Amino acid sequence: MIADHLVTALETITGPAGIKTSEALRAIHPGSDPHNLDAGLMVLPKNVEQVSAIVKLCNDNRIAIVPHGGRTGLAGGAVSRKDEIILSLAALNRIESVEAAAETAIVECGVTLQALQEEAAKVNLTTGIDIPSRGSATIGGMISTNAGGMEAFRLGVMRQRVLGLEVVLPDGSIMSDLAEVTKSNEGYDLKQLFIGAEGTLGIVTRAVIRLTPADTFTATALVACPSAIAAVSLFQALRHDRSLRLLRTEIMGERYFRVAVEALGPASLAAFTEAPIYLIVETEGLDQQGAQSALENALGAAIENELVLDAIIAQSGKERNDIWNIREDSNVITRAYPNGYWFDISVPLQHLDAYIRQFDGGVASLGADVRGFAFGHLGDGNLHICVAGENGNPDKDAVKAVVYANIRQMGGSFSAEHGIGLEKMPELHALVDPVKLALMRTIKRTIDPNNIMNPGKVVS
Amino acid sequence: MIADHLVTALETITGPAGIKTSEALRAIHPGSDPHNLDAGLMVLPKNVEQVSAIVKLCNDNRIAIVPHGGRTGLAGGAVSRKDEIILSLAALNRIESVEAAAETAIVECGVTLQALQEEAAKVNLTTGIDIPSRGSATIGGMISTNAGGMEAFRLGVMRQRVLGLEVVLPDGSIMSDLAEVTKSNEGYDLKQLFIGAEGTLGIVTRAVIRLTPADTFTATALVACPSAIAAVSLFQALRHDRSLRLLRTEIMGERYFRVAVEALGPASLAAFTEAPIYLIVETEGLDQQGAQSALENALGAAIENELVLDAIIAQSGKERNDIWNIREDSNVITRAYPNGYWFDISVPLQHLDAYIRQFDGGVASLGADVRGFAFGHLGDGNLHICVAGENGNPDKDAVKAVVYANIRQMGGSFSAEHGIGLEKMPELHALVDPVKLALMRTIKRTIDPNNIMNPGKVVS
Incomplete structure (x- = not known):
């Protein structure tokens, strides 16, 4: 005490x-x-x-x-x-400015993502980063964990949204680097050290955030794909399709989709075509009609090319919400399997199919009653994974061996967007390049010699 | 020796x-x-x-x-x-891989920007960063200086294009962080320290670069604006115009434009409407006809709204090249004023008009024979500036006082995209937050205790 x-x-x-x-x-x-x-x-x-x-x-x-x-x-x-x-930092919750032409906001770090999204919307801008916990997650927390979300493949992760930062260092001094411009090269970009450091090097108190034009006319589809290879090819085709702008491409494995849709409904979606991979595709168009028809055309072509088995395009706000609810209420898995092991990995898209096959095979080898659920952000190759047994969980190390198999050789990451915190420290020590790990420790000791900043997290 | x-x-x-x-x-x-x-x-x-x-x-x-x-x-x-x-690093010049769906490339650091652009073009991708020195500038050099260029307002600077990095540290150890994914949070993102460090902390040897879909159908216009305020409003309108995709918006002050167009031609452009601000606007459309007509419509509306005085839309590759040549061959100023003082600043767009007015007034106050030339990247508020006297140069400190006046208060930067090197060290020491500067020195001493890496540059 x-x-x-x-x-x-x-x-x-x-x-x-x-x-x-x-x-x-x-x-x-x-x-x-x-x-x-x-x-x-x-x-x-x-x-x-x-x-x-x-x-x-x-x-x-x-x-x-x-x-x-x-x-x-x-x-x-x-x-x-x-x-x-x-x-x-909850009381540091002022949005200090939003600049419409420059597409920037200056905020105190306790501002929630949703509060900033609502303020930006007044001038037809948005944050360019979105996560389901938007109502509670703060900008400071999102900076400290380098949050990712659904739009990272086109607009980057939180690190790419930060133009300027004010940080209180462990000795109490205030480092002020509140540039409001994209281009500022004034020596080492030290603010980057504090982005994603999870509060172990200092306290983020204020930030300049890059905003981006809001999406006005969007179309949303639930898509059934015959394979992960097909899903990646569809992503590639949509990225190059100039008749639309690809906003979001969420991925759900069959097992996740079935548990979620049966728990959450509606029946119409539960009756949707069976497939190994489901996507939620959201695109933007010139107007509402144009957005819908461009997505319809693109998915029609993809069905011709056997990249897609079937698709439902939302025809109303309710239908859109029903589709998104299957993906965003991923707690549905926790409710069904409260003791499951969770992971947060990413793999380059050229290896996504191999990774998923390897994962499915590995989970099967863990026992006939073991289930693997995967869902996440296709564009980033970012999968959130839960592994759980119907009758008690398998050995955690055996599960990790399955989830992390070849992740380094594939150029992927064992820690995509949730951070290291306490939970991923064993992985960090086992999988990160030892030269990088040693330098991390040196940086921690240099900046926080008394180890007062969130000790025991990230580095030890 | x-x-x-x-x-x-x-x-x-x-x-x-x-x-x-x-x-x-x-x-x-x-x-x-x-x-x-x-x-x-x-x-x-x-x-x-x-x-x-x-x-x-x-x-x-x-x-x-x-x-x-x-x-x-x-x-x-x-x-x-x-x-x-x-x-x-010129002999480390292999492009190791280009991944079409993942939109990534792995390159050795001596690869030139143009070589990577040409390789990426084979799968309809591009680098998302472009600078006039593309034929010589290497990826390693662009990482070390955190290069900017013409597309930063929408795709970020070099820092945002780097997914993974391999660096040789000053003790000869190799730090390998070659993730090929957008989302990787594996402790402190130490590679950021070496991006923009200008070789003072280690040597970048290999990188994973994020690519982006190539622009297929583009339209290019030379635009005369009645003021910087109007230019910024046009930029804002084009950013929100869903009938086109805004690729580039370069800005030229009247004095730059006149010197350049008279030296470089052609006569048709030299006869273009007089205005205080000129822009080169480049946009993309669904097809060639669509790109041209969308830009034509947008500029027509801008003329109605008095944001634009006049515009020429390039009707051929030659006309496009003629327009771009005025902006890209900025050495035209060096040839006319070989001893001019050069600067590289950025200001948030909401202050651009005030900055330019202040600059014009300041230059006039330096003497009747003193000329100020400004051009650069409108979307980033990034101006390259040359100040020179017709009969010998004015005092350099007096010029700096004009160029840097209120730059901090405006949220801008004295060093936008060219780096600190040797030349900007006085500015760094005068204008950077002392807490940041002290931490920069600590980091330099910690990582390079023998001061062997590019000593005397950036920090001292």
């Missing part, structure tokens, strides 16, 4: 409303991990100066800090322990 | 063909800076193992290394001195 005089010192910085313990803390939802609030003490600064003062106090007194955004992270990066403090 | 036994040791690594001195070196073009080859000794490794051995030898013997790509850099980053060696 943190000594009383230090709690008093923290309260002097934030005021009484900025300290939450016991009852007040128990009223807060712990988020994705039940241990996120275990520290029992949350500090809520209102501005960067307060963040700086808190971090300095903690550094001087060797108190470990666990930064919190929206607590939607899936790798345990926000888990806290008794001798630590939680530094919640 | 390097001691003979060390030259022998270097020759043992590369073989005799890998060492160039005296006559052999004088046969090589020095590139953008006459002092690039001053070291008098160039080593040309053939593969990463040779690079590693050379760097280790140099580190053990405290020999400074100046890495060379295509020697097209504009900030003096490749300048070398007598006691240093030049490490040319």
Whole structure:
């Protein structure tokens, strides 16, 4: 536990409303991990100066800090322990500006993705990054985990959306690099170190975000493909089809699709053609009619070319939502298999079919009652995977051996978009280039010599 | 000079063909800076193992290394001195793979941009980054300077085109992070440190580059705008116009345009409507006819809305080349004013008009015979600027005060896309956040404790 005089010192910085313990803390939802609030003490600064003062106090007194955004992270990066403090950035929630022509926004890090999307929409812009947890996930958290989502294949991951950054370093100093321009080469681009560092090198407090023109007229289809090879060929064809703009291509393996559609409905989609691979394809056109007909033509040609078995194009907002719900409510798998092992990998598209075949074969070899579910973002080759047994889980290491087999040789990643946190540390130590790992440790010791920033996460 | 036994040791690594001195070196073009080859000794490794051995030898013997790509850099980053060696990556010039569906290429760092563009074109892809020096500039050099170019507003700068990187660190170890996927979060993204570091932290030897679908049917226009505000509004309108895809929007101030068009011709363009701001707008359409008519419609509407005074749409490849030549042969200014001072700034679009007004006023205040020329990339607010006197140059510090006035307050950058090298070091020290600058120095000392990597550039 943190000594009383230090709690008093923290309260002097934030005021009484900025300290939450016991009852007040128990009223807060712990988020994705039940241990996120275990520290029992949350500090809520209102501005960067307060963040700086808190971090300095903690550094001087060797108190470990666990930064919190929206607590939607899936790798345990926000888990806290008794001798630590939680530094919640929730009160830094101002959208400071949105520039329509420059396509930029300046935000404090506690702003949620959805709040920024809504503000940007007022000038016909959007964030260019979208994830299902948009209502809770904060820009600071998304920067710290380098979030990915559904549009990364064309607009990049969070790292590509950040133009400028303000960071509080572990000694309390404030590094300000708030350029609002795409082109700025002013020495080493140090802000990149803090993007994806999961709060282990400093605290992101403010950012300049690159926005992009909003999609106005979109068409959405559920597509059944005969194979992953066909799905990749369809993706390639749509990327080169100038009659439409490809916005999103989500992928679902047959097993995922069946569990999801049977749990979530509607019956019309549950009755859809059987296939090994399903896609949700979303495209944009010049107007609503043009968007629908361009997608219809493209999918018609793909059926001719045997890349597609069948397709349903949403004819209403409800039909669109029904299709998206199958993909976005992926908790449907957790509800069916609460103890399943989860993974978050990516493989280059030229290897996606081989990876899926290898995965299906590997899961079968784990036991007749073992199930593998895969879904994710086709354009990035990013699959979210759950492996679970109908009668108790198989050995976790055996499962990992299946999921990670050849992932390096294929040029893929064992950690696509959820980060390392606590959960992926064994993989990091086993699979990352040792020269890179050694340099990571050196950088951590150099920037955070007292190891106060989210200790025990990412590097050890 | 390097001691003979060390030259022998270097020759043992590369073989005799890998060492160039005296006559052999004088046969090589020095590139953008006459002092690039001053070291008098160039080593040309053939593969990463040779690079590693050379760097280790140099580190053990405290020999400074100046890495060379295509020697097209504009900030003096490749300048070398007598006691240093030049490490040319020109022989690492293999394109190892191009993946059509995944839109990636794996290349050795000495591959030129144009060679990669030509290879990618075979599968209807392109690099998503383009600069006039494409025939000489290498991928490694473009990574090391974080090159920008004409498409950055929609596809990012070089940093956004790099998926994976192999780097030789100053101790000779090889850091391999050759992920071929958009989504890879495996701890700190250390490759970012080496992108834009201008060879001061290590040597980029291999990269995975993200490609993008090639533009097939394009239309090109020369546009006269009544003001920078109108030009920015036109840019905004074109970004949101779904009947076309905006590829490039280059900007030229009146004074640049006049000097260029009168020197380069043709007469038809020299007779084009007078205006304070000229643009080259390039767009893509569904087919050739569609591309032309969509641009025609968009510019017609812009004339109605008083955003455009006049426009010429190229009707042939020759007309397109004539228009582009005015912008790409910007050496026309150097030929007219060989001693002019050059700058490379960027400002957010909402401040572009204010910046240009301030610049024009500032130049006028420097003397009646002082001329300011500005041109560059409208979408990024990136201006290349030359200030020169008709009768001898004004004081350089006075010119800098004009060019850099309010650039920070506007959220812009004093160093957009050419890098720091030697030339921008005074600006770096004067204008960069001191916390960032201190951390840059710490990082340099940590990674390159013997200061052998391109010493005296970027940080000091």
